[in-house]
Amino acid sequence: MQRVRAQIGCESKLAEAYTGKKVTVAVLDTGIVSHPDFSGRIVAFRDFIRGGSDPYDDAGHGTHVAGCLAGSGLASAGKYRGVAPDCRLVVGKVLDRGGAGDTYMMLEALRWVMELKDSLGIRVLNISVGFEDHVNLEKIRKLLKALDEVWRAGILIVVAAGNKGPRPGSISPLGMGSHVLTVGCHDGDYNGGGVTLCAKYSGRGPSTTVMKKPDLVAPGTNIMAASARCRKRGNTYAMAYEAKSGTSFAAPLVSGAAALLWEQNPRLTAQEVKRRICYSARDLQEPWSRQGWGMLDVRAMLEG
Numbered sequence: 001m002q003r004v005r006a007q008i009g010c011e012s013k014l015a016e017a018y019t020g021k022k023v024t025v026a027v028l029d030t031g032i033v034s035h036p037d038f039s040g041r042i043v044a045f046r047d048f049i050r051g052g053s054d055p056y057d058d059a060g061h062g063t064h065v066a067g068c069l070a071g072s073g074l075a076s077a078g079k080y081r082g083v084a085p086d087c088r089l090v091v092g093k094v095l096d097r098g099g100a101g102d103t104y105m106m107l108e109a110l111r112w113v114m115e116l117k118d119s120l121g122i123r124v125l126n127i128s129v130g131f132e133d134h135v136n137l138e139k140i141r142k143l144l145k146a147l148d149e150v151w152r153a154g155i156l157i158v159v160a161a162g163n164k165g166p167r168p169g170s171i172s173p174l175g176m177g178s179h180v181l182t183v184g185c186h187d188g189d190y191n192g193g194g195v196t197l198c199a200k201y202s203g204r205g206p207s208t209t210v211m212k213k214p215d216l217v218a219p220g221t222n223i224m225a226a227s228a229r230c231r232k233r234g235n236t237y238a239m240a241y242e243a244k245s246g247t248s249f250a251a252p253l254v255s256g257a258a259a260l261l262w263e264q265n266p267r268l269t270a271q272e273v274k275r276r277i278c279y280s281a282r283d284l285q286e287p288w289s290r291q292g293w294g295m296l297d298v299r300a301m302l303e304g
Contacts (some may be wrong), residue, residue: 001068001080004219007188008253009299010083018302020084020259022266025069025124026113026155027252028106029062031055031093033228036237037071037081043120044090046112048105058097060228064244065128066091067226069252070259075240080224083256083298084263090120095129103139110146117153123262123270125150126255127180128160128248130172140173151179156270158183158255160247161203161214168289171203171213172247181274182213185220185250186284188295192221195245202247205289214292215274216281220250257298264302276301 005011024043032042032055045055057063066082070089073081092109095101106129113125147157161184162172175182185198198220207213227242258273268276280301281294 001071001082001224003190004223004253005083007190007219008296012299014302015260015298018260018263020070020087020256020263023084023123023259023262024088024090024121025084025126025255025259026090026092026122027062027066027069027126028092028094028109029065029128030059030095030099031057031062032066032089032091033057033063033230035063035226035230036074037067037226038089039074041070041088042091043088044116047093048109049093049096049101055091057228059095059099061095061099061248062091062093063228064225064242065126065248065252068223068249069126069256071226075230075237080241082225083253084259087256087259088120090116090122101129103143106143107146110150113155114150114153117155122155124255124258125155125157126252127157127174128251130160130162143174144177147174147177148179151270154270156258156273157181158251158258160251161185163201163203163246165201165204168204169206171205171207175203175213176207176211178211181254181277182215183247183251183254184214184217184290184292185247186217186291186295187219187221188284190219190221195222197221198245198247198250199290212288212292215278216254216292216294216296218250218253218296220247221245223249225249254296257296257301260298261301276304
């Protein structure tokens with residue numbers, strides 16, 4: 001995360017002035033653990049797989065997503081802190097240990113987020129969950145309709161573009177929505193040390209709708225963030241962080257950026273926040289189907 005924060009302009013003096021304080025972000029994923037980096041900031045949790053309200057994550061994906069977004073870096077002396085290290089988290093577990101779920105659970109989770117919106121001040125919804133191409137088209141339509149309702153309620157929706165690229169039209173079905181902010185993945189000048197860079201497989205436009213997708217990109221290769229395997233060892237922590245790659249971990253960087261912008265200006269609407277994020281992105285001189293508006297640039301976003 002230290003490298004990623006520098007890439008997206010989070011290390012500037014202006015960006016360092018904001019941490020997402022008093023802003024709540026909802027995350028629908030595989031869950032979250034009570035990692036020290038989230039201490040006191042998981043304000044609601046619900047398990048749509050087995051029921052219950054005690055935080056857990058048997059896959060690790062959701063914890064890592066939350067770490068990119070909101071990890072405080074407490075277990076790393078700040079080194080691996082996320083983009084919005086003081087924002088509050090509302091987490092719904094919609095995927096099981098193997099990453100499987102269904103549209104019914106997602107619809108239930110979206111209704112839950114709507115119910116909590118006003119009481120917990122939810123401003124952003126992060127969905128780093130992909131759906132396979134074979135999912136029933138009618139079910140996808142229902143989900144997209146539900147996401148439109150969330151958007152109309154004033155919540156910014158950030159969705160991962162998926163990892164089905166580089167073929168054209170490989171954006172995740174949820175990323176095709178007209179009101180969602182679809183985030184692809186690009187590592188800029190990072191060479192990855194021989195690993196496959198996320199731009200190689202990030203979901204590509206064009207979309208099947210009139211909307212041009214993706215909306216923008218953010219880094220997604222070898223991101224070091226909170227691990228669900230974290231264990232307390234005396235006065236320190238073991239296995240507190242791990243590296244993961246994919247558009248799933250690019251999306252929460254954008255969600256975190258939105259939290260910073262809302263902290264700076266709480267009166268902005270979701271539409272205004274979406275525009276500021278997109279219009280301030282840094283052009284990478286790539287085709288739109290690969291980069292959208294360009295690379296997330298937090299400093300430029302906050303400067304307006």
